[in-house]
Amino acid sequence: MPRSLPMLQIALDNQSMADAFKSTRLVAHAVDVIEVGTILCVAEGVRAVSELKALYPDKIVLADAKIADAGLILSKMCFEAKADWITVICCADINTVKGALKTAREYGGDVQVELTGYWTWEQAAAWYEAGIRQVVYHRARDAQAAGQNWGEADISAIRRLADMGFKVTVTGGLALEDLPLFKAIPIHVFIAGRSIRDAADPAAAALAFRERIAALWG
Structure with a gap:
């Protein structure tokens, strides 16, 4: 039986709806x-989610809210705006995670725990026990700016998360040439933001990602 191909996600960290x-x-x-990135969430609020879902009803729309507290309230706001998935930041209390997941299930959506910053394997086990099945392994924007490249520690952590049973999304300045680093891992989603949005031909850049994913995981 063929393996499922990793999905491709566009991160909309635009500062206005017009630009998005x-x-x-x-x-x-x-x-x-289609990810309503944290920057766009702050700039435009949950209307960004509802407007994009209305335009693209056949796409998964993610509200990258990086919820840290008030999990029940904030997740409800996102799901009422028609988000399919939302993110909770890894430093959030486990009860915040559980609250967001409870709301997600009521709306038929899902929650991703965003692994930006410090987290532990004990936390990962607790998330899994609570019912979380999606995590986002994130090479932070500031780390990228400091010249930090993908390394063996990243690959090992991503592989371990997949082995635990998580569906792992990978993000953090991904370039086309980075994809072979993850070939042996059943990645759930690859997120590309600036490498697609800022390309001379964004449509061609997105299609190039799809073709490379199909070649590596097909």
């Missing part, structure tokens, strides 16, 4: 998940 729409018009046809 410029990106989606070019690449929505070539991606599986």
Whole structure:
């Protein structure tokens, strides 16, 4: 039986809806998940989620809210805006995670724990026990800016998370040439933001990611 191909997600860290729409018009046809990035969430609020879901009802729309507290309230706001998935930050209390997951199940959605910053394997086990099945392994934007590349520690952690039973999303300045690093791991989603949005031809860049994913995981 063939393996499932990793999905492709576009991160919309635009600072306005007008700018976000410029990106989606070019690449929505070539991606599986449309992410309302944290920057766009702050700039435009949950209306960004509802407007994008209305335009692209056949796509998974993720509200990258990085919820740290008030899990029940904030998750409800996102799901009422028609988000399919939301994110909770890894430093959040386990009860915040459980609250967000409870709301997600009521709306038929899902929760990803965003692994940005410090977290432990004990926390990972607790998330899994609580019912979390999606995590996002995130090479932080500031780490990228400091010149930190993908390393063996990253690959080992991603492999361990997958072995625990998590569906792992990978993000953090991903470039096309980085994809072979993850070939032996059943990645759930690859997120590309600037490498697609800022390309000379964003549509071609998105299709190049899809073709490389199919070649490596097909």
